[in-house]
Amino acid sequence: MKYYQNRMYLVNARQKLGYSQYRVASEMGVCHQHYNRIENGVIGKDIQFRTIYALSVVLEIPFNVICEKEVEYQRILVNGDDD
Numbered sequence: 001m002k003y004y005q006n007r008m009y010l011v012n013a014r015q016k017l018g019y020s021q022y023r024v025a026s027e028m029g030v031c032h033q034h035y036n037r038i039e040n041g042v043i044g045k046d047i048q049f050r051t052i053y054a055l056s057v058v059l060e061i062p063f064n065v066i067c068e069k070e071v072e073y074q075r076i077l078v079n080g081d082d083d
Contacts, residue, residue, distance in 0.1 A: 004041030005076055009069040011039060013059040028054040044077050 014024055025035035028051075037043045038051065052070060056063045 006041055013061055024058055027058045
């Protein structure tokens with residue numbers, strides 16, 4: 001089984017709002033499985049711009065902040081470090 005790096009910034013934002021993955025997916029207009037794959041890192045570098053925007057709106061994260069978080073997440077994916 002392949003290990004994927006979770007997008008903890010999404011998990012933390014979702015939990016802070018008290019939202020389930022189902023609710024976030026519904027408000028984004030995607031299925032739960034798709035959102036789960038985003039949050040759990042299965043959809044890694046292939047995440048789309050419109051998905052980042054939808055996450056920003058639903059999770060109430062300023063767009064520039066979510067872009068910075070995603071850049072850091074992508075750096076971890078490429079380099080394999082998280083320090």
